[in-house]
Amino acid sequence: MASRGIRDRVAIVGMGCTNFGEHWDRGVDDMLIESTQAAMASAGVSRDDIDAYWLGTAGSGTSGLTLSKVLRLEDKPVTRIENMCATGSEALRNACYAVASGAIDMAMAVGVEKLKDSGFSGLVGTVLPNDGTIPETTAPARFSLLAPAYAKKYGVDETELRDVLTRIAWKNHYNGARNTRAQFRKEVSKETIAKAAPIAGMLGVFDCSGVSDGSAAAIVVRAEDAPRYTDHPIYVKGLSFVSGPARGNIDSSYDFTTFPEVVSAARDAYAQAGVEDPRAEIAMAEVHDCFTPTELVLMEDLGFAERGFGWKEVLAGTFDLDGELPVNPDGGLKAFGHPIGASGLRMMFECWLQLRREAPEERRISSLERGRKLALTHNLGGQPGECVSFVSVVGIEPST
Amino acid sequence: MADLIAYGTYVPRHRLERSSIGTALGSPAGKGRRAVAGYDEDATSMAVEAGRDALRAVGIDWALTRLLYATASPPYLDKTNANVVHAALRLDPSALAVDMMGSVRSGVGALLLAAETPGPTLAVLSDIRTGLPGSADEREGGDAAAAFVFATEGEPIARVIAQASSTDEFLDRWRLPGAPASRVWEERFGEHIYLPLADAAFADALKRAGVTPADVDVLVAAGTHGRAVKAFSAGSGVARVADDLGATVGNAGTAQPGLLLANVLDQAGPGQTIAVVVLADGATAVLLRVTEAITGYRRAKTVAAQVDSANPSLRYADFLSWRGFLTKEPPRRPDPVGPAAPPSHRSSHYKYGFVAHRCEECGTVHLPAVRICVQCKATDRMVEVPMADQLGTVATFAIDHLAYSPSPPVIAAVVDFDGGGRFSCQLTDADPAQVAIGDRVEMTFRRIITASGVHNYFWKARPVAKPSATAKEA
Numbered sequence: 001m002a003s004r005g006i007r008d009r010v011a012i013v014g015m016g017c018t019n020f021g022e023h024w025d026r027g028v029d030d031m032l033i034e035s036t037q038a039a040m041a042s043a044g045v046s047r048d049d050i051d052a053y054w055l056g057t058a059g060s061g062t063s064g065l066t067l068s069k070v071l072r073l074e075d076k077p078v079t080r081i082e083n084m085c086a087t088g089s090e091a092l093r094n095a096c097y098a099v100a101s102g103a104i105d106m107a108m109a110v111g112v113e114k115l116k117d118s119g120f121s122g123l124v125g126t127v128l129p130n131d132g133t134i135p136e137t138t139a140p141a142r143f144s145l146l147a148p149a150y151a152k153k154y155g156v157d158e159t160e161l162r163d164v165l166t167r168i169a170w171k172n173h174y175n176g177a178r179n180t181r182a183q184f185r186k187e188v189s190k191e192t193i194a195k196a197a198p199i200a201g202m203l204g205v206f207d208c209s210g211v212s213d214g215s216a217a218a219i220v221v222r223a224e225d226a227p228r229y230t231d232h233p234i235y236v237k238g239l240s241f242v243s244g245p246a247r248g249n250i251d252s253s254y255d256f257t258t259f260p261e262v263v264s265a266a267r268d269a270y271a272q273a274g275v276e277d278p279r280a281e282i283a284m285a286e287v288h289d290c291f292t293p294t295e296l297v298l299m300e301d302l303g304f305a306e307r308g309f310g311w312k313e314v315l316a317g318t319f320d321l322d323g324e325l326p327v328n329p330d331g332g333l334k335a336f337g338h339p340i341g342a343s344g345l346r347m348m349f350e351c352w353l354q355l356r357r358e359a360p361e362e363r364r365i366s367s368l369e370r371g372r373k374l375a376l377t378h379n380l381g382g383q384p385g386e387c388v389s390f391v392s393v394v395g396i397e398p399s400t
Numbered sequence: 401m402a403d404l405i406a407y408g409t410y411v412p413r414h415r416l417e418r419s420s421i422g423t424a425l426g427s428p429a430g431k432g433r434r435a436v437a438g439y440d441e442d443a444t445s446m447a448v449e450a451g452r453d454a455l456r457a458v459g460i461d462w463a464l465t466r467l468l469y470a471t472a473s474p475p476y477l478d479k480t481n482a483n484v485v486h487a488a489l490r491l492d493p494s495a496l497a498v499d500m501m502g503s504v505r506s507g508v509g510a511l512l513l514a515a516e517t518p519g520p521t522l523a524v525l526s527d528i529r530t531g532l533p534g535s536a537d538e539r540e541g542g543d544a545a546a547a548f549v550f551a552t553e554g555e556p557i558a559r560v561i562a563q564a565s566s567t568d569e570f571l572d573r574w575r576l577p578g579a580p581a582s583r584v585w586e587e588r589f590g591e592h593i594y595l596p597l598a599d600a601a602f603a604d605a606l607k608r609a610g611v612t613p614a615d616v617d618v619l620v621a622a623g624t625h626g627r628a629v630k631a632f633s634a635g636s637g638v639a640r641v642a643d644d645l646g647a648t649v650g651n652a653g654t655a656q657p658g659l660l661l662a663n664v665l666d667q668a669g670p671g672q673t674i675a676v677v678v679l680a681d682g683a684t685a686v687l688l689r690v691t692e693a694i695t696g697y698r699r700a701k702t703v704a705a706q707v708d709s710a711n712p713s714l715r716y717a718d719f720l721s722w723r724g725f726l727t728k729e730p731p732r733r734p735d736p737v738g739p740a741a742p743p744s745h746r747s748s749h750y751k752y753g754f755v756a757h758r759c760e761e762c763g764t765v766h767l768p769a770v771r772i773c774v775q776c777k778a779t780d781r782m783v784e785v786p787m788a789d790q791l792g793t794v795a796t797f798a799i800d801h802l803a804y805s806p807s808p809p810v811i812a813a814v815v816d817f818d819g820g821g822r823f824s825c826q827l828t829d830a831d832p833a834q835v836a837i838g839d840r841v842e843m844t845f846r847r848i849i850t851a852s853g854v855h856n857y858f859w860k861a862r863p864v865a866k867p868s869a870t871a872k873e874a
Contacts, residue, residue: 118734119732122733124734129740129742131743132738132739132848132857133747135812135826136849137812137824138800138802141799141800141812145814198799199801200799200801200802246774250764250822251775251822
């Protein structure tokens with residue numbers, strides 16, 4: 001048994017993405033219409049050309065009707081997908097496999113989330129009937145556990161670590177300020193970030209991703225058909241998904257400085273894509289910076305930095321917009337916002353823009369000019385010790 | 401009569417300085433402090449803690465045939481509260497568990513009935529006492545629990561040598577169901593009625609035992625009518641009256657006779673005669689004689705030690721909020737949801753008994769109890785291991801300002817148990833500013849929250865007790 005992947009067998013030929021933010025005046029239907037029509041327009045196709053749909057939403061609708069009813073689709077399958085914060089990426093992964101299987105010619109993956117209608121602070125999950133033994137804690141608290149654990153393991157003192165986390169938030173706000181679709185479009189000073197009111201552990205409000213509404217969509221076809229729709233398709237090199245055994249909350253040897261699920265998803269995706277040295281080969285990465293310590297740990301889990309050195313690379317600017325390996329050039333979950341079901345496809349949308357050199361000049365990455373041709377997207381859902389993780393590698397040309 | 405085999409007590413960590421009531425309300429509120437059950441405690445959770453203490457002290461698994469649970473502050477009506485205690489103490493399903501509730505008198509009643517039951521019986525007395533802000537009940541009440549095991553076999557630490565009661569119908573103290581506070585009639589009327597009743601019961605008991613007041617080494621006098629208790633004690637003819645713990649704990653109502661008796665037993669010597677006289681809607685007198693075995697029965701966590709391991713920093717506003725007299729703005733979060741009945745019943749060994757699963761193939765301890773081993777993947781090779789008395793260490797933690805709690809912030813901790821097993825839970829009875837990785841913690845049974853009209857009982861970790869600063873100075 002092996003994960004063989006579908007390297008270069010399918011390509012993305014059209015994408016659309018709404019602005020992310022507090023869309024008080026727009027509902028799920030409005031956002032779905034905007035993202036799907038933008039994706040169709042960008043590929044030059046109509047709804048009749050699309051054979052099947054995968055709709056990712058964590059909680060803004062159930063069943064395929066959430067999409068088919070809005071678009072008034074006739075005779076088409078729509079699969080509703082939920083896989084926590086990796087929901088949007090999971091919709092794309094399934095759409096890619098359907099096309100690669102030969103069962104259909106063209107698929108659309110669309111993600112959407114409407115978070116700001118709840119009226120609550122932070123994310124609100126659905127609670128299944130349970131025995132009342134699950135501790136009442138929030139996502140920031142669970143992810144904040146990474147920070148002291150990392151500091152302790154690698155001998156980083158608390159002030160230094162604060163600087164590292166601040167640097168990550170500062171960078172993502174800097175990038176988001178250059179993105180018209182982002183929820184937060186202002187640079188934020190390091191002083192403001194460091195001094196923010198505490199939310200959980202050492203995390204302040206600026207260490208947390210934005211709660212927002214949004215939608216993004218992609219059109220997937222077989223690679224050989226791609227030139228019919230665009231001169232610059234994005235080829236899918238590897239897609240990996242790992243749903244973990246939830247060992248970290250049982251096994252005392254788990255130390256909260258890594259996501260084993262991410263490490264194994266990355267290993268699989270790199271193998272599928274033929275990536276040997278991600279730090280040297282990847283032109284840009286969109287990673288799941290739900291909280292600033294998550295991005296720090298991910299730099300090591302994804303192989304962008306040596307174990308224990310990620311924090312130094314962050315401070316050195318390796319992952320800045322003009323750095324060696326730009327991470328979250330669109331502002332990430334931090335500044336672009338995190339409408340759960342849309343986030344994975346929003347990440348791919350930035351890859352689409354950057355790899356096709358369509359990103360606005362003020363946030364264009366320079367690594368492409370140095371001959372790099374691959375981009376990576378990454379999501380995780382759950383918490384340290386108990387999560388699902390997605391990694392994709394895409395590129396601007398098929399392998400020779 | 402069965403004999404006393406074991407006893408245990410529970411005094412919550414929080415203390416309210418009476419002066420803080422005075423400061424807030426602008427009127428004198430006396431000296432000393434009172435014990436306060438945490439926001440996540442109720443009479444039942446405290447009853448579990450006292451019961452654990454008693455069973456731990458006895459050192460062996462007693463096949464208890466009966467559990468009698470007395471309280472005047474029952475968390476549930478209709479539903480038997482004692483079953484929660486039964487489940488948390490992992491008693492045999494064949495044991496009868498019943499509540500004796502609503503009135504203060506049920507405490508001494510449970511004690512007596514336990515002593516008269518042939519099969520091993522656990523009587524648990526627990527109470528949460530308060531009153532309207534500014535009232536005597538608020539400042540003089542105290543929250544605590546005590547538990548006693550009686551049996552006809554095993555090594556008795558004390559024997560009941562006589563008991564007697566007197567009963568009369570009169571209105572001294574009462575509370576309508578659902579009312580936030582008790583009401584009392586004019587104090588002098590109660591004293592007038594109580595004194596002859598107490599004298600009669602005490603005299604009867606002495607007569608039955610064939611002893612005189614001078615033969616009684618210690619008098620434990622309990623009751624919510626402080627003036628009558630004092631007057632009876634003064635006229636009893638017994639030289640030594642036990643400390644009523646009024647300055648350090650307060651009057652624990654239903655649990656008071658149990659707590660005071662336990663405090664006396666902690667210091668008692670062989671051959672001593674102890675009289676317990678309870679003034680509650682009549683009077684009951686119980687005479688006990690301490691045996692030689694008391695010298696071998698010394699608890700680490702005596703009442704005095706529990707009184708000492710106190711946190712006196714409770715603010716009056718928090719006390720009011722915990723007891724429902726001050727409603728604070730809730731966070732902008734969904735209302736918490738109560739536990740569902742079927743999953744709670746399916747996992748009752750874990751939820752109430754805090755029993756983990758250990759994989760027989762590779763030894764990995766799993767919390768919660770699961771069927772497939774996370775390490776070796778063996779299916780259904782689990783054995784149950786009780787974890788409630790295991791100590792653990794804080795592996796990591798986070799102060800969570802966003803999570804819903806009646807007393808924010810929540811302290812979310814990952815605990816690694818001595819001997820294996822990891823558990824993610826809330827830390828309670830802890831100062832957020834003082835928590836550190838490496839802290840030693842013990843498990844404690846709590847009412848996590850009440851939501852959807854259901855009390856959610858489960859376990860939390862709390863720092864292992866340290867004597868308070870004032871105790872160290874003394």
